[in-house]
Amino acid sequence: MGIDFFLICQYINDVNLCILNFKLQKENEMLTRFTVGNFCSFDKNQTLSLISSSIQNHKERLYQTNDFKLLKFASVFGANAAGKSNFIKAMSYAQAAILVGVENEYFENKKEVYFRLNPENKTKPSYFEFEICIDKSIYAYGFEMIINQKRITEEWLVKLNKSKDEIIFSRNTSTGSVYFNNGYLSDESNSRMKIYLEDFQHVTNKTFLSEIVSNKSELYKNNNKMKILKEIHNWIGNLNISYPDTTITGYDGFSKKNISDFLEAIKIFKTGISDVKATEISKEQALDKISPSFRKNIEEAIQKTCPKDCNKDESLCETFGFKMNINGRLIFVTFKNRDPVFTEITFEHFGIKDVQFSLAEESNGTQRLLDLLSILFTRKDNSIFIIDEIDQSLHPQLTRKFIENFLHYAKKKDIQLIISTHESHLLDLEMVRQDEIFFVESTPTGDSVLYPFDRFKERYDKKIEKAYLDGRYGAVPVFDSIFFPADDK
Numbered sequence: 001m002g003i004d005f006f007l008i009c010q011y012i013n014d015v016n017l018c019i020l021n022f023k024l025q026k027e028n029e030m031l032t033r034f035t036v037g038n039f040c041s042f043d044k045n046q047t048l049s050l051i052s053s054s055i056q057n058h059k060e061r062l063y064q065t066n067d068f069k070l071l072k073f074a075s076v077f078g079a080n081a082a083g084k085s086n087f088i089k090a091m092s093y094a095q096a097a098i099l100v101g102v103e104n105e106y107f108e109n110k111k112e113v114y115f116r117l118n119p120e121n122k123t124k125p126s127y128f129e130f131e132i133c134i135d136k137s138i139y140a141y142g143f144e145m146i147i148n149q150k151r152i153t154e155e156w157l158v159k160l161n162k163s164k165d166e167i168i169f170s171r172n173t174s175t176g177s178v179y180f181n182n183g184y185l186s187d188e189s190n191s192r193m194k195i196y197l198e199d200f201q202h203v204t205n206k207t208f209l210s211e212i213v214s215n216k217s218e219l220y221k222n223n224n225k226m227k228i229l230k231e232i233h234n235w236i237g238n239l240n241i242s243y244p245d246t247t248i249t250g251y252d253g254f255s256k257k258n259i260s261d262f263l264e265a266i267k268i269f270k271t272g273i274s275d276v277k278a279t280e281i282s283k284e285q286a287l288d289k290i291s292p293s294f295r296k297n298i299e300e301a302i303q304k305t306c307p308k309d310c311n312k313d314e315s316l317c318e319t320f321g322f323k324m325n326i327n328g329r330l331i332f333v334t335f336k337n338r339d340p341v342f343t344e345i346t347f348e349h350f351g352i353k354d355v356q357f358s359l360a361e362e363s364n365g366t367q368r369l370l371d372l373l374s375i376l377f378t379r380k381d382n383s384i385f386i387i388d389e390i391d392q393s394l395h396p397q398l399t400r401k402f403i404e405n406f407l408h409y410a411k412k413k414d415i416q417l418i419i420s421t422h423e424s425h426l427l428d429l430e431m432v433r434q435d436e437i438f439f440v441e442s443t444p445t446g447d448s449v450l451y452p453f454d455r456f457k458e459r460y461d462k463k464i465e466k467a468y469l470d471g472r473y474g475a476v477p478v479f480d481s482i483f484f485p486a487d488d489k
Helices: 084-100 120-122 188-198 208-215 227-235 255-269 292-305 364-376 398-408 463-471
Strands: 007-010 013-021 029-038 046-049 073-077 124-135 135-146 153-158 166-172 177-180 241-242 273-281 321-325 329-336 340-349 384-387 416-421 437-442 449-453
Touching: 029 084, 029 416, 046 449, 073 084, 073 398, 084 124, 084 135, 084 208, 084 227, 084 241, 084 416, 084 449, 124 227, 135 227, 153 208, 177 188, 208 227, 255 273, 255 364, 255 398, 364 398
Parallel strands: 073 416, 073 437, 241 384, 384 416
Antiparallel strands: 007 013, 013 321, 029 046, 029 124, 124 135, 135 153, 153 166, 166 177, 273 340, 321 329, 329 340, 437 449
């Protein structure tokens, strides 16, 4: 695939390259809802809503829009194979389709990710929709797609209002019908848009949103209302989606400015690390033993990452960078006067300064924690982190401690974290709100259903962990027998 800035992490020859902060985000951008249907284990449309309920506990970490409040944290629980990971995969799939189009090689081995337990779904469109809060207004952007044919059939962008929703644009590739709200266009751009719409009537392999933002920038250059398209496109590009075998990205990374804070954070979690050393190294030292092709990709990414605006604002340049795991070495690439600066991070244990440990020499749990801590060090408001199986390789108490720290952090920063997990220790209503808990359960027909915990109307002081494990809320495995292997004959 080369380097695609939305697909954040790639593993090539034991090199993990992560792009950080590739796009600038506008302030006041939050996820409101995400809906998916006919994708993997999801047959009918299922929605994760981050609109808060009337629950009063921990309301200090809610985000206020014009009409309601939004959650900054959501946790999704469920048995193995219930569909937790599939819901997150749906976000990643939609992100890729929007940003690069469905002809990208990323989609070549994903022609069968519709809900296959219903044969009719092969020719039915799958549904993907993000609801996004931007400047306290809500926008719904989505599309439908016949996955097996890699064909986008519908696409829309709507501003959601209390009285009447306002369609910004919509299109149907099957009928050729297209619409763009003239209220978002100047007289000059109106005629251009008509031409673009006509040319795009039956285009099925890429989104109209991406086409306008990527190739028709003259339409919104001097048009404030049209800039909403770019803001939504950038928001989607900035979604930070990670899995147990990938690293978390989209944060500012490690710098000499925050080394002491980083050290203090590590000490809190009792990993055995007593100090962190940041050593500036040369480009040749950093990229040693990398294949020529991948080295070329890194160099191209370096060139593209730091924008021209950095020449005017040195502080802006510091918010861009790479995180690289090269053969177990943790290396950050930052910029000074647009020139890349390579810094290798090593660790000391028990105060012994003569012995340095690389990232690869740390335990899997420590590596996971160091990755998660990056969330707490983001300098950006409105960052959204979506993490599948956050508890992977972590002790239950370590997972809980991290979530506690994030929830405290969320009181003062507009940041969202959505996780899937098996960790029942998080089911503590003294720590989380009832509406921050969701369950995914597989039905007898094999499709996944997502539902909120607060529908059970439990009191805020109820101990729910045991009740969940006992099956009171569903979304747990049920065993009806014990298996004993037959005796050898």
